[in-house]
Every structure is written in structure tokens, then in C-alpha cells.
Amino acid sequence: MFFQSTQFKAALVDLDGTMVDTLGDFEVALNRALADLDLPPVTRALVERTVGKGSEHLIRSVLAYQLALPEVKDLTRVCEKHGMDNLYEAAWLRYQNHYLAINGEFATVYPGVVEALQQMQDAGLQLACLTNKPLSFAKPLLQAKGLDSFFTHVFGGDSFERKKPDPLPLLKTCEALGVQPAQTLMVGDSSNDAQAARAAGCPVVLVRYGYNHGEPVDGVDADAHVDALTHVAQALASKA
Structure with missing residues (x-):
């Protein structure tokens, strides 16, 4: 299928969009935080285009989008009064509170994920969850969805000095697992x-x-693109 000549010892698995569909959580927490600031709600489509680079990036991107809307012109006084950084801090604090209150409530585990993780674990592979989600969000979500027991390590977007797409989190996680990249x-x-x-x-x-x-992933350079996590697990199990 792919990587036929490689003997794998570990797998690093992303969380949002890979194991759990968390768009519902993002949408609810964001809109509650925006409502606290008298800003209009965002659509799920906007959230989908914006997630992936960490919650801080998500908040800044959503605020920039909202404050550029014609109907928000009269609310630019919010920025003028507090400054963009202070507005960001206010939104970030409210978002964290709302997200932790509903973490996992509007999220679902993708089909085949539990089966795939079990197959990888049974094959003797070390598993680590590596996400750009803050660690204080990631660990409770994994626990709530019954996925935490599969991972020897969980690292979030605030675990290291830099987030993905920087290679540092991957290198540090490989080091923690004692395996080569x-x-x-x-x-x-x-x-x-x-x-x-x-x-x-x-x-x-x-x-x-x-x-x-929000873009088709087949256009991204990768060793393979699959429709289900079980396809990856089966290939890994055959090489373990």
C-alpha cells in the first residue's frame, strides 16, 4: 500500500480532524465567546477553514474576520477602546472558559478510530497524540472519548516552543518515545x-x-492519502 520498506516503531496521531470531529465544539465555544463581546456568530464553514494552527491562531483569525464585516462597523469601538491585543485576550479567556465547559459535548469520534488505534497498539507500536490543541483541552477530550489509554504520551500546541507545521513537536515527541523520525x-x-x-x-x-x-487534502504532499484510519492501521500492522 505505502511505506512498504519501512519498519515502523511508533505513530504520532493528530487529534482534531483525524481522530475526533470537533467542529461542533469549536463552533459553540467560539460563538459563546463572541456573544460575550457583542460580536456576531461565525459559521461552521468559517471554523473549518480556520482551525488547525492552534487555538490562539483561531481566535485571532475569527476576530479579524468579524471586525471586517460591514455589520460590525459600529463595533470597531471595541477595538478602539481595548486595542486588538486586549480584545484578543478578552476573547481568549472567554473562549477557554466556554470550551472547557463543553469539551467533547458537541464532538464525535470518527468511525474506525478506536479499531485502528487498537490494531496499532496490538502490533506493538508506540502511540503518541500530537496536536496543536492546548494540552488542557486535548487530555480531557481524549479521556471523554475513551481514547486516552492508547497513548503513552500526549503533547499539545503549548507543550513546546513551536507548533506544527514546525518540525520541533515531532522531533521532541520522537525523542520522548525513544525512536528515530x-x-x-x-x-x-x-x-x-x-x-x-x-x-x-x-x-x-x-x-x-x-x-x-477547508481545502482538499489530496493536493498536499504526503506518502499516502486514505479514507479511513483503519487503512493506516492495517498497513502498519503488516509491517510491525
Whole structure:
């Protein structure tokens, strides 16, 4: 199927858009935070185009979009009064509170994910969850969805100095697992995962059902593009 000559020892698995569909959580938490600031709600389509580079980037992008809307012209006084950075801080604090209150409530595990993780674990592969989501969001979500027991390590967007698409999180996670990047597969859903993997020297597989900033993922450079996580698990199990 792919990576036929590689003997893998570990897999790094992204969270949002790869294991769990969290658009509902993002949409609800964002809109509650925006309502607190008297700003109009965002659509799920906008959230899908914006997620993936960390919650801080998500908040800044949504605020910039909202404040550019014609109907928000009279609300630019919010920025004038507080400044963009202070507005961001206000939105970020409200978003964190709302997100933690509903974390996982409007999210669903993609079909085949539990089966795939079990197959990888049974094959003797070390598994780490590597996400740009803040660690304080990621760990409770994995636990709520019954996925936490599969991973020896969980690292979030605030675990290291830089986030994906920088290769640092992948290199640090490989180091924590005691494996070489060339023997570690990155499994994700976006160009962030692919670019980070290429720079780190990890093979990479992308699932087609994820977000990828609203763009088709087949156009992203990767070793393979698959329709289900079970396809990856089956290939990995055959090489383990």
C-alpha cells in the first residue's frame, strides 16, 4: 500500500480532524465567546477553514474576520477602546472558559478510530497524540472519548516552543518515545501535519475526511492519502 520498506516503531496521531470531529465544539465555544463581546456568530464553514494552527491562531483569525464585516462597523469601538491585543485576550479567556465547559459535548469520534488505534497498539507500536490543541483541552477530550489509554504520551500546541507545521513537536515527541523520525509515522489531516513531518524526516499519511483549512487534502504532499484510519492501521500492522 505505502511505506512498504519501512519498519515502523511508533505513530504520532493528530487529534482534531483525524481522530475526533470537533467542529461542533469549536463552533459553540467560539460563538459563546463572541456573544460575550457583542460580536456576531461565525459559521461552521468559517471554523473549518480556520482551525488547525492552534487555538490562539483561531481566535485571532475569527476576530479579524468579524471586525471586517460591514455589520460590525459600529463595533470597531471595541477595538478602539481595548486595542486588538486586549480584545484578543478578552476573547481568549472567554473562549477557554466556554470550551472547557463543553469539551467533547458537541464532538464525535470518527468511525474506525478506536479499531485502528487498537490494531496499532496490538502490533506493538508506540502511540503518541500530537496536536496543536492546548494540552488542557486535548487530555480531557481524549479521556471523554475513551481514547486516552492508547497513548503513552500526549503533547499539545503549548507543550513546546513551536507548533506544527514546525518540525520541533515531532522531533521532541520522537525523542520522548525513544525512536528515530524515519521509523515514526505522522498521521494527520492537514498540510500542517505534512509539512512538519517532511521537515522532521517522518513519513506521513493524511486522512481525507478531516479539515485541512477547508481545502482538499489530496493536493498536499504526503506518502499516502486514505479514507479511513483503519487503512493506516492495517498497513502498519503488516509491517510491525
